[in-house]
Structure formats: C-alpha cells, structure tokens
Amino acid sequence: MASGIRFRGFSLPECQAKLPAAKEGGEPLPEGFLWLLLTGEVPTKEQVDTVTADLRSRSKVPGHVFDVINAFPVTAHPMTQLTAGVMALQTESEFAKAYETGIHKTKYWEPIYEDAMNLIARLPEVAAFIYSRTYKGGVLHEADPNVDYAANFAQMLGFQDELMHELMRLYISIHSDHEGGNVSAHTVHLVGSALSDPYLSFAAGMNGLAGPLHGLANQEVLRWLQELVAQVGSDVSRKQLSEYVYKTLKSGKVVPGFGHAVLRNTDPRYMCQREFALKHLPNDPMFKMVSDLFEVVPPILLEGGKVKNPYPNVDAHSGVLLQYFGLTEQNFYTVLFGVARALGVLSQLIWDRALGLPIERPKSMTFEYIENYCESKFAA
C-alpha cells in the first residue's frame, strides 16, 4: 500500500487501539500482532497471555548456539553474529526432521509453525547474548518469566525502566511486518519456497536486513545526526539543519531515514514513534532535531523534482528513542529490527506452506534483451 501500512487490514493506529496492551492505555503487546498476523483476528488479552506463556515455554536456547557466537571476535557486526546464531539454532528444526521422515505435503505447515514459534521465542536470548558479549563485557541479565515478550527482552538487555519496556513493545510491534515485498520478507519467502526450513529461510532474510538500504539504515540515521551535533553542537538551528542536508546531498549521499520504495506519505511507523516521543520525551534535544528535520528535509528533497517520497520513514526516528533510554550502541539496532521482523516474516512463511505455494523461479533475461531494452529506453 503506497499510502500506509496495514496489518491484516488494520492501520497502525487501529492496531494500537484494538490490540491488548500490558497496561491500560499503553502500547499494544507484540504477541497480539503475532496473533493477528497468524489468524487475521484481533485477540483478547487472555489469548495474548497464552501466546506470551507459549513463547516462554519454547525459549530455551541450546548451549552450542552460544559456542558458535563466541567463536566470533566481539568486533564482528552484531548482525553477522545474529545470522550465525540462527544458523546454529537450525539443528533444532522440526520441519527438517519431519521432511526427512517423509511428512505429507499437506502437513508441512505444522512443523513449520513449531519452528517459527520456537525461533521467535529464542531470538531475544540470542540477541541479548550478542549485545552482552559485544558491548557489556559478557554480563548477562536473567530472563523474567513473569513479564511479556518485549519487557523480558528489554530486561535481558539490561533495561529495567518500565517506559523502556513500553518502547520495546512499540518497537517490536511496528517493525514486525511490512507486506511481503521488502527484502527480508521476500528473501524468507523465496528461500522457504525451496522447502528450506524456517531457520535457514530466516537467516537468509536477516542477511538482507543487514543491508544499508534495508534494516541497517536505522544505525545510519543516528550516526548522521551525531556527526551534525559534533560539527555544530546540540543547539542546532533550522538553518544549520538545512545547510547540513544540502551538504549531505552535494556529497552524493542520501539523507538517511527519508524516502521509501513504496510508501508515498510519512511512514505511519514514524508517526507512532513521534507520538511516543511527544508524550514521554518532548524536551529531548535529539528528538527536537528529528522533529525539525521532519519539516526541513521534505521541501529540500522535492526541489530536484525527482523524489517520489520525501517524507521520513521508520528509521528516521527509532535510534533517537533507543538512545534516550540508554541503548546507544548503534550497530545493534538492526538486531532489534531482526528480532521484531521475525514475527511478520515467519507468519508469512507458515501461510506459504499452509497454502502450498510453489518454488519461486523468476524469469531470467538474456543479455541481448537488456541491451535492446536500454537502447529503446535511451531512444525514448
């Protein structure tokens, strides 16, 4: 959808209003999004609680996964460590075992579902382990069996603040899914179409998410803002912002966090985060800068006459919120995105197998066809 993002037909504000929250008036629980994505139905709080309990019961990560991650230097990008951790988890695939013993194709979706839920359940601990060894000298924080998926994840990362738990609920929910065409979702679908199990498929999708034009963009945005602060200080005027935007464009770079392949309006995920910031951190200087950029950047991008969407996307905001609560390690941001994205792409994968979708094999083009195509384009 060019104008927005819908989760089984519901806009994000509708999801926020309809899906159960941890507390009255708070952010919806990601478990509710998972239920909605899987079933198409809005769950009750009791149903969401069963998802929380089910994920908790599946969350044990086998020891060899940590050994595999520990084989990497701590300087390895966290996304590289994440993908390796997911590959190590593949030893647990129920689909791979069932396929080997000859499961009927109408039943494929059942072990795919088990793998998907197990993987979603185990990702927070894998991610927290990567965070700890990379940035915190290996200090680990216990899981809390009494809280929801997002709060537990935040806690395992070392964040006890209830407002940070709310941010994590919002963050995971809004990053969970964006149709089937984005690089990570499409890759999971493509690799899964070869009947590769959910671990293999998800690891492939995460390699796509690690690209700067996809999930890595969230770390780029904060870095870009920090460079600006380093150059002119934290009290940045709109004039200085606008000069910095022109300078970025003149050096042949893009303004990170603005524009989108298919959206043609401000990303609703940006707006949700903006509302969260307006409610909880209205005076934060970095938020004010993001807020000013919201007004300064679009007219500049429109000047060239070529940009179809000059508006901010989800990545323009997330880093500033995470940083406010003390999650300052930018290279880790895409791992958070990956944990969240599992909910959407694995729900899609379950449906792929339930619907019996075939192997994907796009048509290839001959070199001659490409030459002719370019010639006719240039002639036109």
Ligand code: MLT
């Ligand atoms: C996403 O959430 O994956 C992004 O919006 C990128 C896209 O849709 O292509």
